[in-house]
Each structure stands twice: as C-alpha cells, then as structure tokens.
Amino acid sequence: MEILHEAELCFPLLLNTSCRKTLRHQTQIILYILLSCISLLTVVLNLLVIISISHFRQLHTPTNLFLLSLAVSDFLVGLLLMPIQIHVLEGCWVWGTLLCVLSNYIGFILTSASVGNMVLVSVDRYVAICDPLCYPTKVTQSRVQICVCLCWICSVFYNSVMLKDFLKDTDRYVSCYGECIIVIDFITGAFDIVLTFFCPIAVIIVLYLRVFVVAVSQARAMRSHIAAVTLQGSGHVTAKKSERKAATAIGVVVVVFLVCFCPYFSSSLAGQNISTSVEFSVFGLWLLYCNSCLNPLIYAFFYPWFRRSVKLIVTLQILQPDSCDANIF
Numbered sequence: 001m002e003i004l005h006e007a008e009l010c011f012p013l014l015l016n017t018s019c020r021k022t023l024r025h026q027t028q029i030i031l032y033i034l035l036s037c038i039s040l041l042t043v044v045l046n047l048l049v050i051i052s053i054s055h056f057r058q059l060h061t062p063t064n065l066f067l068l069s070l071a072v073s074d075f076l077v078g079l080l081l082m083p084i085q086i087h088v089l090e091g092c093w094v095w096g097t098l099l100c101v102l103s104n105y106i107g108f109i110l111t112s113a114s115v116g117n118m119v120l121v122s123v124d125r126y127v128a129i130c131d132p133l134c135y136p137t138k139v140t141q142s143r144v145q146i147c148v149c150l151c152w153i154c155s156v157f158y159n160s161v162m163l164k165d166f167l168k169d170t171d172r173y174v175s176c177y178g179e180c181i182i183v184i185d186f187i188t189g190a191f192d193i194v195l196t197f198f199c200p201i202a203v204i205i206v207l208y209l210r211v212f213v214v215a216v217s218q219a220r221a222m223r224s225h226i227a228a229v230t231l232q233g234s235g236h237v238t239a240k241k242s243e244r245k246a247a248t249a250i251g252v253v254v255v256v257f258l259v260c261f262c263p264y265f266s267s268s269l270a271g272q273n274i275s276t277s278v279e280f281s282v283f284g285l286w287l288l289y290c291n292s293c294l295n296p297l298i299y300a301f302f303y304p305w306f307r308r309s310v311k312l313i314v315t316l317q318i319l320q321p322d323s324c325d326a327n328i329f
Contacts, residue, residue, distance in 0.1 A: 010092035010178030019178035021091050028089070035086050035286065042078030042293040046071040049296050052309035055318055058328045059305065062144040063124050069148045070117035073110050074292035081107050082289055093180035100180035105163060111288065112155035114295070115200050118257070120147055126207040130214050158195075162188060197261055205254055252298055260291035305329055 011018040049071035053059045084103050093100055124144075128135050160167070166182050174181060184192070263284045305328045312318050312326060 010094065010176075017177050019092060019176040032086060032089065035082070035089075038286075038290060038293055039078050039082035039086065042082060042289075043075060045293065045296040046075035046078060048310050048313060049306070050075060051313055051318070052306060055313075055324055056309055056326060056328050057324050058326075059309070060141075062139045062141055063121075063128070065141070065144045065148060066117060066121045066124055069151065070114060070121065070295055073113040073117060074295050076106075077110050077114070077289055077292040081110065085285060085289070088180070092178040094178065101167065104180070104182055105159065105167070108159040108163060109155050112159060112196055113152055114292065115196055115261075116151040116155060117148075118295075119200050119203055120151060122204045122207045122253075126211055129211050162192060201254070201257060201261075204257065208253060256291065256294050256298060260287050260294070264288040 008021050009018040010021055050068060053064045053068045053071070081103065095103075124139060127138055131138070163182070166172070172183075264287065308328050312323070317323060317326075
C-alpha cells in the first residue's frame with residue numbers, strides 16, 4: 001500500500017506536501033495520442049502557411065501578412081504550449097516555478113495575439129469587399145506591418161497588467177509541490193472576457209454580416225445581369241452558389257470561434273482557476289488551443305494558392321533557384 005501511495009505522488013520523497021498524480025487509464029492513453037496528433041497537426045499546418053507566405057513573392061500581400069501573423073501565433077501554440085499541456089495531463093508540474101510563470105504568461109499572450117489577428121483579418125476582408133476601390137490606398141504594406149506590431153505589443157502589455165499579481169507572487173495559490181496554478185478573480189475574469197471575447201466576436205460578427213449583405217447584393221446583381229443576356233436559370237444557379245459560399249464562410253468563422261473560446265472564458269468569468277487539472281485542460285484550454293489548429297484550415301487551406309504552395313514545398317521544389325518567383329495563382 002505504501003508503494004502504491006508513493007507511486008501516485010508527483011514527488012514521492014515529499015509524502016506530506018506532494019501533489020497526487022492523475023491515474024492513467026486506457027481512455028487517458030488514447031487522449032494523450034489524440035492530443036499529440038493535434039499538436040503535430042497544428043505545427044505542420046501553420047508552418048506550411050508561414051513558409052508559403054514568407055517564401056513566395058506573389059503572396060507578399062497585406063492580407064497575407066495578417067494571415068502570417070496569425071499563423072505565427074498558432075504555430076507557437078502548437079510548438080510550445082500544447083506539448084506542455086499534454087505532459088501535465090498527468091497532474092504534475094515538474095519544471096519549477098520559472099517555467100510555470102513563463103508558460104502561462106506566453107499562453108495568455110499568444111491567445112490574445114491570435115484573437116487580435118482574427119479581428120484584423122476580419123477588418124481587412126471588410127474593407128476589401130465593401131470598399132474595394134479604396135482598399136489599395138487604405139490597406140498598405142506599411143500600415144499592415146504597424147497593425148501587426150501593435151497587436152503583439154498590446155497583447156504583451158495587456159497580459160502583463162492582467163497577470164501582475166500572479167507575476168509578483170507565483171506561489172500564492174499553490175497548495176502542494178507539483179502544482180502550477182493561476183486563479184483569476186471574478187472582476188479580472190469579467191474584464192478579460194469582455195475585452196478579449198465579447199468585443200472581438202461582436203466586431204467579427206458585425207463585419208462579416210456586412211460582408212455577407214454586400215456579397216448577396218453583388219450575387220443578385222450578377223444574377224440580374226446574367227439573366228438579361230442569357231437564360232435566367234443559369235444566372236439563378238450562379239447566384240445561389242455565391243450566397244451559399246458566403247454564408248458557409250461566415251458560419252465557419254463565427255461558430256468555430258465560439259465553440260473553441262466559450263468554455264475557456266466561461267471558466268474565467270466564473271472565477272475558476274487555470275491549473276493542470278485534466279477536466280479544465282480537456283474542456284477549456286484544449287478547445288481554445290484547437291482553434292490554432294483550425295485557423296490555417298479556415299483562413300488559408302481554402303485558398304487555392306495554399307494547396308499549390310504546399311505541393312511545391314512537399315516536393316522540395318522551393319529549393320530550386322528562383323523558386324520564390326514561382327507562379328502560385
């Protein structure tokens with residue numbers, strides 16, 4: 001019994017002060033494998049986006065700079081944060097206080113930066129579709145670079161202020177050795193959920209609804225134009241396809257964002273702690289991290305240029321001279 005009891009502890013030599021491990025069952029082993037695959041997929045997909053946009057000159061557009069910034073934040077989530085969370089599913093933190101602070105701090109920064117980049121992508125698409133004539137003058141390379149830098153700087157500053165109590169006293173809420181925990185009080189959680197969830201999702205919904213209205217109007221105008229010179233049935237089919245495509249894109253963006261972020265911010269609003277518990281990791285933090293895996297699928301994988309660039313990368317054609325000038329479109 002004594003051996004079994006010690007085996008359940010994170011630090012067996014500290015019988016009275018060590019945290020207990022989460023016992024590994026067969027379903028938990030499957031969970032480890034599944035989350036490892038998600039982490040690997042997140043890294044690979046976002047790395048492909050980063051290489052594609054960085055290497056091929058045709059992809060050096062303002063819109064793709066936003067996608068590049070988003071891919072960088074999501075890539076770091078898959079490379080740094082997901083492996084750590086996979087390891088702590090066991091219920092033990094073995095890397096010390098400094099790495100506990102850094103991992104949580106970086107996690108908050110990357111999450112905020114990812115949300116900010118999603119908003120910037122939405123604004124970019126809104127201007128491009130609703131005001132296409134002024135888009136080249138309003139959205140320039142220099143302005144996009146400034147916006148991306150401000151997004152990351154604001155994310156660092158905002159999370160430094162929000163986590164200042166945790167950064168000052170990292171062991172304040174630790175009850176045993178082997179625990180890495182942050183407690184967000186109700187006021188801080190409410191402020192955070194408004195600023196990093198409700199406001200961004202409101203902006204995204206409003207902008208995409210406006211984009212949807214404009215897209216439907218353009219589709220109907222195109223249908224009327226086609227009907228005037230060709231059979232009415234042909235134009236009707238084209239308009240319906242455009243409307244469905246616009247509605248699908250909006251639905252995917254909003255629903256995925258809500259599904260991935262709601263559990264996490266609901267826990268913050270309730271004043272629950274962000275710890276190494278299995279329940280929170282699976283139902284809250286991991287759903288949020290999965291958004292980093294889905295982002296390249298939503299924002300890049302649906303673009304034809306991405307499939308062509310991936311083919312050139314996988315076949316190592318990017319190693320050829322002047323491959324950066326290849327025709328991607």
